[in-house]
Amino acid sequence: MRTRRKFLQGAAILATGSMFPRAQAPESRVEVLIDEPIGTIAPEIYSHFVENLGGVVYDGIWVGEGSKIPNVGGLRKELLDAFKKVKPAVIRWPGGCFADQYDWHDGTGPRNRRPRRTNFWVDAREWPAGTNKKGPQFFDPNLFGTVEFTRFCRSAGAQPYFAANLRSQPPQEFWRWVEYCNSPQGSTTNADARQLDGETNPLNVRFWGVGNESWGCGGDFTPQEYATEFRRYTAWVPNYGVNLALVGSGPNGGDLDWTRKFFAAANEHGALGRMWGWALHHYSWNISGGRTTDWAAGKGDALKFTPDQHYELLAQSQQMDGLIQHHWDAMGEVDRRHHTKLVVDEWGAWHASGTEPFPEALIGQQNTMRDAVLASMTLDIFHRHAEKVGMANIAQLVNCLQSLFLAHEEKFCVTPTYHVFDMYAAHQGAQSLRVATNAPSISYDRNGQRATVAGLSASASLSGKRLALSLTNPSVDREREVEIVVRGATAKSMQATILTASDVHACNTFAAPRAVEPVKRAAQPVRGSVWPARLAPVSVTQIELELE
Numbered sequence: 001m002r003t004r005r006k007f008l009q010g011a012a013i014l015a016t017g018s019m020f021p022r023a024q025a026p027e028s029r030v031e032v033l034i035d036e037p038i039g040t041i042a043p044e045i046y047s048h049f050v051e052n053l054g055g056v057v058y059d060g061i062w063v064g065e066g067s068k069i070p071n072v073g074g075l076r077k078e079l080l081d082a083f084k085k086v087k088p089a090v091i092r093w094p095g096g097c098f099a100d101q102y103d104w105h106d107g108t109g110p111r112n113r114r115p116r117r118t119n120f121w122v123d124a125r126e127w128p129a130g131t132n133k134k135g136p137q138f139f140d141p142n143l144f145g146t147v148e149f150t151r152f153c154r155s156a157g158a159q160p161y162f163a164a165n166l167r168s169q170p171p172q173e174f175w176r177w178v179e180y181c182n183s184p185q186g187s188t189t190n191a192d193a194r195q196l197d198g199e200t201n202p203l204n205v206r207f208w209g210v211g212n213e214s215w216g217c218g219g220d221f222t223p224q225e226y227a228t229e230f231r232r233y234t235a236w237v238p239n240y241g242v243n244l245a246l247v248g249s250g251p252n253g254g255d256l257d258w259t260r261k262f263f264a265a266a267n268e269h270g271a272l273g274r275m276w277g278w279a280l281h282h283y284s285w286n287i288s289g290g291r292t293t294d295w296a297a298g299k300g301d302a303l304k305f306t307p308d309q310h311y312e313l314l315a316q317s318q319q320m321d322g323l324i325q326h327h328w329d330a331m332g333e334v335d336r337r338h339h340t341k342l343v344v345d346e347w348g349a350w351h352a353s354g355t356e357p358f359p360e361a362l363i364g365q366q367n368t369m370r371d372a373v374l375a376s377m378t379l380d381i382f383h384r385h386a387e388k389v390g391m392a393n394i395a396q397l398v399n400c401l402q403s404l405f406l407a408h409e410e411k412f413c414v415t416p417t418y419h420v421f422d423m424y425a426a427h428q429g430a431q432s433l434r435v436a437t438n439a440p441s442i443s444y445d446r447n448g449q450r451a452t453v454a455g456l457s458a459s460a461s462l463s464g465k466r467l468a469l470s471l472t473n474p475s476v477d478r479e480r481e482v483e484i485v486v487r488g489a490t491a492k493s494m495q496a497t498i499l500t501a502s503d504v505h506a507c508n509t510f511a512a513p514r515a516v517e518p519v520k521r522a523a524q525p526v527r528g529s530v531w532p533a534r535l536a537p538v539s540v541t542q543i544e545l546e547l548e
């Protein structure tokens with residue numbers, strides 16, 4: 001109760017009266033340019049990632065049909081109900097690194113006869129010392145296979161996106177997986193197998209990843225070698241009338257060399273024309289100052305962090321802007337018409353181990369208002385690059401990295417990041433608009449040197465007469481006064497939803513599942529096109545305006 005009261009006191013104030021008198025003009029300004037559309041915000045930017053890793057699948061999603069935990073065909077009901085609300089577009093599975101070791105056959109046939117296999121992550125160095133390596137997180141019983149995953153997607157209202165195994169299976173197995181999923185009823189032995197698994201009609205799976213992180217856990221390929229593999233795997237894939245969207249394994253963060261060399265090599269034999277998306281992965285590590293590209297080194301705590309560490313993490317997440325632009329430019333050197341879109345199929349905050357919701361939740365972490373702000377600021381970047389980004393999948397859905405949910409046995413809660421996805425759902429499929437933002441940046445200490453991060457993040461979209469405007473104040477201690485200007489239209493009503501907390505470290509737990517949640521203000525009539533607003537520290541504000 002105390003947390004809740006504090007939270008309400010800290011809520012952002014959105015004033016919708018007259019403009020500030022000139023002498024008190026707010027320090028910041030956000031100008032929405034109705035006549036400068038950027039592109040349609042692909043609903044697929046609101047996509048997710050589920051890997052057979054730690055507590056994501058077993059316990060997180062799959063509880064089994066006989067479980068006392070309420071479930072729909074073995075799938076955790078509470079999670080499904082909350083997940084549907086945020087309108088997930090696509091869900092990627094089974095990895096991640098797990099994918100390049102996975103035999104899709106293992107997850108088919110009667111569940112009680114499926115093989116148990118050693119999970120890719122069994123020897124991960126993040127397991128606490130002395131972990132008793134028993135259970136499905138270590139030896140996968142394959143109860144959650146193709147059909148179970150597809151039903152999960154269907155129940156959530158999302159499309160499935162499979163990552164094919166390129167490191168340890170030949171191309172034929174990829175095509176056979178496509179056949180199992182998409183060939184017409186009765187047409188092939190694999191269609192019959194699917195029918196026996198309870199799915200008579202083709203699953204019509206459109207999205208297929210051709211390997212994962214092929215520069216690393218997916219095979220340690222060079223870009224030229226991977227281009228050769230990509231050509232082999234994608235040549236003459238049967239499509240069964242489905243407009244297949246094949247996704248190439250793109251770069252690790254800023255590795256432009258990988259993009260350039262792959263595009264040049266794949267283009268030689270025309271394979272680029274077969275590639276719908278190019279996958280970029282970028283995680284933000286919570287490091288204490290300097291920068292590192294070693295994924296296991298230098299991470300900081302999910303819950304205990306200083307303001308400098310908060311800003312440094314956000315600064316790392318903001319690199320997404322340059323990554324998208326630079327890879328897009330590099331792709332355009334060969335793919336001049338930009339036939340291939342960017343797919344950011346792994347992104348989010350990656351903190352140090354230690355705040356897992358339960359011991360088997362490998363690389364599980366708590367999720368605070370800092371993570372919520374990171375999510376909103378990253379989604380703003382995707383909106384600003386709407387014409388380039390075809391899909392984005394936050395990593396990962398539950399009990400792992402920047403999750404929307406924490407779930408263990410009967411316990412369940414949504415995270416602050418979940419609320420951002422809920423608030424931002426209004427942008428899906430809308431027209432992204434250019435927003436001119438003018439705000440002082442925040443200065444902080446990075447290992448004894450001054451560094452800066454944006455003091456305000458914004459994005460806007462238009463759908464018919466409905467304008468959605470998102471505003472994030474990342475400051476841990478300063479309110480931000482903003483003048484909102486809509487250039488090219490006037491509004492007649494305004495409604496705001498605000499997510500904030502009095503402390504950036506605030507989070508939801510199984511014991512206090514609603515410590516952080518948004519406040520939705522009633523819609524109110526407004527006039528004109530200029531309004532002042534006051535944004536609370538560490539807040540995300542979603543404004544919906546009805547235009548005249």
Ligand code: AHR
Pocket residue numbers: 051095096097098212213346395396401
């Ligand atoms: O999301 C966790 C891991 O991070 C994925 O398995 C891999 O693709 C990436 O390195």
